[in-house]
Amino acid sequence: MARAGINKALVQRARDALLARGLSPSIEAVRAELGHTGSKTTILRYLRELDVAEPHPPQVNLSEELQALLQSLAERLASEAQATVAVDRARLERQQAAYQQQRAVEGARFEQLQVAHTAEMEAHRQLRLREVQLTGQLQLAEGERRRLEEACRQQLQLLEERATTIHSLETKHQQARESLEHFRQQHQLQRQEELQRHDQQLSQLQTEVRGLREQLAVRQEELTQLYRDLERSTGAQGYQQQQLRQLERELNAAQQHLAAEKLLMNQAHQQAEIMASEITLLREKSRSYLLAHRHDQRLLRAQAQQLARLQGLVEPGSSDSPIP
Known part of the structure; x- marks a missing residue:
């Protein structure tokens, strides 16, 4: 039981x-x-x-010729399987070598981009420093321009005051001349009697007129000197304005260069992002290559098992014999 x-x-x-x-x-x-x-x-x-x-199945005694044929067939299958595996292995090695070379090239390009990015950042910092310096110089030039404008305004005011003084002196001179002429007309009849006194008065008036003329000449000379000073001040102000315009042009050029540097920096960032996406794509390709290699290995193992089964079929006294 x-x-x-x-x-x-x-x-x-x-x-x-x-x-x-x-x-x-x-x-x-x-x-x-x-x-x-x-x-x-x-x-x-x-x-x-x-x-x-x-x-x-009916038991058939395999002849030596059939066994040799099966043996040659098994060897041929094994050699073909090995050749296929060798070709696949060589192809995979070439693909891996190409991937390693591409990865090295991409790494070198990435390092170059990093170096260029560092240089651009340093140039950007230098431009910012230059911009600060130019801004300070511009403020100083603006203060100097205001000071010169104030000095010019004061000179013009002084010139107007002196012109008013000269006009007053001329008016007084004209009034003196008119008074003299009026005096002559008033005392023409008394000229003979008062000729000596008149001559004295005339001499005195001429002395005053000379004094007035001398004062007028001095005032005119001072006015000429004032005009010269004003011309020098105007020339200095024009030079300062030229320097101010030059500084403004340099500032505009620096700002344009800074904008170009920012554009190059943005392009470098975009290239770095493209490189990162390409590296991700290469990693995906490498993963697919590894999966294909594993699939080929599984096929190879299946072919080896099939070959083992064929060899088991041709061996005499195999395990498929009936049980006694």
Whole structure:
């Protein structure tokens, strides 16, 4: 009687597992597969029932020529499989070498972009310093311009005051001349009697007129000197305005250069982002290559197993012989 738990289904399962592993389903092997349980007689009976229930191909004795043909076929399959594996391996090595070379080139380009970015940042910092310096110079020039405008305004005011003084002196001179003429007309009849006194008065008036003329000449000379000073001040102001315009042009040029540097910096950032996306794409390609390589390895293992099964078929006394 069979032990509890040992039946035909368990024996069949153990036998199929041994056949799947390429082992002969002998009594000892089946009993070991069942955990060393069950009677050998019961296991033998179940094995015979299973053997009778399954169809068997007619046994044919393979000749030496057929065995040689199968052997050559197996060797040919093995050589073709090895050649395919060698070609795939060479292709994968070339792809890996190309990927490594492309990665080195991309790394060099990335380093160049980093160096260019550092140089652009340094140039940008220098331009900012230059802009601060030009702004300070512009403020100083603006203060100097205001000071010169104030001095020019004061000079013009002084010139107007002196012109007013000269006009007043001329008016007084004209009034003196008119008074003299009026005096002459008033005292024409008394000229003879008062000629000496008149001559004295005339001499005195002429002295005053000379004094006035001398004062007028001095005022005119002062006015001429004032005009010269004003011309020098105007020339200095024009020179300061030229320097101010030059500083404004330099500031505009610096601002334009700064805008160009910012544009180059943005382009460098865009190129760095493109390089990062290309590196990500290369990583995805490398991952697909590794998956294809693993698939090729699985195919190679399947071909090797098929070759082993073919060799098992041609070996004499194989495990497919009927159980005694």
